[in-house]
Amino acid sequence: xxxxxxxxxxxNWHLPCGSVSSPSTLHEKVIxxxxxxxxxxxxxxxxxxxxxxxxxxxSGSFRENQAVAERALDSNDLERExxxxxxxxxxxxxxxxxxxxxxxxxxxxxxxxxVERILSxxxxxxxxxxxxxxxxxxxxxxxxxxxxxxxxxxVVLNKVDKGDAEPHRALDECFDLFAxxxxxxxxxxxxxxxxxxRSGWADMELDGARKDLSAxxxxxxxxxxxxxxxANRSDPFRMLVTTLGNDPFIGRILTGRVESGNLKVGExxxxxxxDGAKLEQFRITKIMAFRGxxxxxxxxxxxxxxxxxxxxxxxxxxxxxxxxEINTAIASQAIDPPTISVTxxxxxxxxxxxEGKKVQSRVIRERLMxxxxxxxxxxxxxxxxxxxxEVSGRGELxxxxxxxxxxREGFELSVSRPQVLFREVSGKKLEPVEEVTIDVDDExxxxxxxxxxxxxxxxxxxxxxxxVGKTRIIAHVPSRGLIGYQGEFLxxxxxxxxxxxxxxxxxxxxxxxxxxxSGVLISMGNGVxxxxxxxxxxxxxxFFIGAQEPVYQGMIIGEHSRENDLxxxxxxxxxxxxxxxxxxxxxxxxxxxxxMSLEQAIAYIDNDELVEVTPSSIRLRKKLxxxxxxxxxxxxxx
Numbered sequence: 241x242x243x244x245x246x247x248x249x250x251x252n253w254h255l256p257c258g259s260v261s262s263p264s265t266l267h268e269k270v271i272x273x274x275x276x277x278x279x280x281x282x283x284x285x286x287x288x289x290x291x292x293x294x295x296x297x298x299s300g301s302f303r304e305n306q307a308v309a310e311r312a313l314d315s316n317d318l319e320r321e322x323x324x325x326x327x328x329x330x331x332x333x334x335x336x337x338x339x340x341x342x343x344x345x346x347x348x349x350x351x352x353x354x355v356e357r358i359l360s361x362x363x364x365x366x367x368x369x370x371x372x373x374x375x376x377x378x379x380x381x382x383x384x385x386x387x388x389x390x391x392x393x394x395v396v397l398n399k400v401d402k403g404d405a406e407p408h409r410a411l412d413e414c415f416d417l418f419a420x421x422x423x424x425x426x427x428x429x430x431x432x433x434x435x436x437x438r439s440g441w442a443d444m445e446l447d448g449a450r451k452d453l454s455a456x457x458x459x460x461x462x463x464x465x466x467x468x469x470x471a472n473r474s475d476p477f478r479m480l481v482t483t484l485g486n487d488p489f490i491g492r493i494l495t496g497r498v499e500s501g502n503l504k505v506g507e508x509x510x511x512x513x514x515d516g517a518k519l520e521q522f523r524i525t526k527i528m529a530f531r532g533x534x535x536x537x538x539x540x541x542x543x544x545x546x547x548x549x550x551x552x553x554x555x556x557x558x559x560x561x562x563x564x565e566i567n568t569a570i571a572s573q574a575i576d577p578p579t580i581s582v583t584x585x586x587x588x589x590x591x592x593x594x595e596g597k598k599v600q601s602r603v604i605r606e607r608l609m610x611x612x613x614x615x616x617x618x619x620x621x622x623x624x625x626x627x628x629x630e631v632s633g634r635g636e637l638x639x640x641x642x643x644x645x646x647x648r649e650g651f652e653l654s655v656s657r658p659q660v661l662f663r664e665v666s667g668k669k670l671e672p673v674e675e676v677t678i679d680v681d682d683e684x685x686x687x688x689x690x691x692x693x694x695x696x697x698x699x700x701x702x703x704x705x706x707x708v709g710k711t712r713i714i715a716h717v718p719s720r721g722l723i724g725y726q727g728e729f730l731x732x733x734x735x736x737x738x739x740x741x742x743x744x745x746x747x748x749x750x751x752x753x754x755x756x757x758s759g760v761l762i763s764m765g766n767g768v769x770x771x772x773x774x775x776x777x778x779x780x781x782x783f784f785i786g787a788q789e790p791v792y793q794g795m796i797i798g799e800h801s802r803e804n805d806l807x808x809x810x811x812x813x814x815x816x817x818x819x820x821x822x823x824x825x826x827x828x829x830x831x832x833x834x835x836m837s838l839e840q841a842i843a844y845i846d847n848d849e850l851v852e853v854t855p856s857s858i859r860l861r862k863k864l865x866x867x868x869x870x871x872x873x874x875x876x877x878x
Contacts, residue, residue: 772812
């Protein structure tokens with residue numbers, strides 16, 4: 241555990257010019273301020289959650305003998321499996337008598353709706369950058385939001401102890417990034433630290449002592465201003481809701497930063513919608529504050545602190561909770577519009593209802609509406625006369641995470657191919673264009689450039705060396721051109737390439753982009769796939785299923801080696817006779833089938849195909865051409 245450094249004068253501070261005059265004045269400011277609210281921004285896998293783990297440990301948030309899981313803030317199962325942060329979460333530490341509320345923000349632009357809300361709660365940001373990779377696309381996205389809000393960053397170059405680290409180059413790229421994003425002079429004069437989150441140290445100098453994270457914590461206290469709301473504790477209570485949660489015992493839980501005033505348990509307040517209309521009046525039953533990894537019940541919420549409240553039944557994200565005499569809502573941060581849509585429907589295949597418990601359209605609709613209420617970046621509308629639902633969001637990963645959560649909850653549903661949303665401005669058709677950053681071996685760069693600038697209508701922006709034998713390619717590619725490209729990219733780069741993408745701008749329509757080149761193999765019968773039949777059909781293409789798996793008419797069981805679709809019979813067994821001769825019996829050896837992940841399946845299908853999602857299976861199938869056709873299909877015997 242760290243020992244708090246009392247002698248602030250002995251620390252080698254590296255602060256923005258003109259911000260402070262002497263160590264003594266710094267010490268006076270630290271004593272007067274009692275809250276800091278910061279967010280940590282980082283690209284996927286740059287070490288953000290690991291650094292927060294170390295901050296919690298070294299600040300004394302855990303007992304010395306307390307067992308704590310690695311990446312403790314990644315509490316969601318999907319976050320642990322994928323190694324990414326999906327949901328924004330807050331934690332709190334005490335350093336030198338000052339409470340520091342730390343918000344762990346998602347590192348992927350698909351979850352930008354979380355980021356845009358969360359940044360409104362903080363007064364400073366820590367930008368964590370991998371010293372080898374430098375600032376990446378997701379970093380650019382979140383940083384642009386932070387700079388637009390006027391937040392002053394602290395840049396931490398992480399993983400500087402790795403062999404391929406180039407901290408000086410990464411620092412120059414950070415400065416260029418801030419300048420390109422329109423940062424002002426104060427934001428450009430940012431302090432820099434060198435760190436290793438996994439090893440648990442941060443220093444002002446690259447060759448520093450490398451002992452602990454005390455220098456980073458001290459820098460946060462001095463560089464990040466105290467909430468201006470602290471001066472408004474005598475005003476009426478107001479709070480903007482940024483996240484929504486549910487508890488089976490206490491109901492809806494709304495989290496946000498108290499903008500003014502104080503609130504005690506048992507007081508009666510009201511909620512206002514974004515346009516100022518009164519939603520409800522209710523009594524606060526519980527106030528919870530973040531203390532380490534836990535939320536602890538407290539009696540008083542003070543201005544400037546981040547708290548969670550319970551007791552309401554209607555209030556939701558972006559609403560204002562306030563005292564009864566307040567009639568004006570707090571302006572909420574604008575949320576970027578969605579760029580893709582996916583159609584969710586019931587699973588109407590012959591295998592429907594065998595693996596999931598939640599199969600009705602009514603139940604699916606309730607779940608989607610619940611998701612849209614807590615995630616403001618998602619929009620849900622009815623389609624096909626109420627039998628299906630169009631869900632609009634930021635990207636394929638966001639849709640994939642939503643579907644994966646639903647299948648784990650017991651849902652069965654069918655999902656269409658993602659469709660890009662267009663805009664009409666001054667009579668011109670606009671489409672979303674993404675900035676793609678690709679790191680590949682030099683030998684594969686030609687094939688990648690040919691794909692993204694040729695058939696996929698991309699424009700090459702930059703191409704440079706990013707290391708020994710490595711090339712970094714930056715291009716602007718229409719979102720339509722990137723749907724289904726991930727699989728081709730991994731094939732073209734033999735699995736060694738890394739592709740990152742982030743929304744860039746709306747640009748004029750680029751024209752038609754060809755879809756998947758190869759056709760599919762479609763089952764012509766209902767039953768169970770036979771090894772002999774699949775073996776005989778292997779020269780027709782690659783299979784997505786193995787032997788003894790249930791199939792039905794219209795189910796896609798493989799990829800055809802040619803461009804057209806082909807109906808095949810995977811049920812045909814070998815004709816048996818009493819005649820036996822040497823050499824006539826051959827051993828059946830099947831090639832291992834291709835097993836797609838959920839995101840791969842959604843990106844693979846064409847416009848006339850669907851992904852059938854159940855708690856234990858992911859299948860592809862053709863859309864039913866006629867609603868009466870489903871009645872004619874017999875159920876599959878098992």
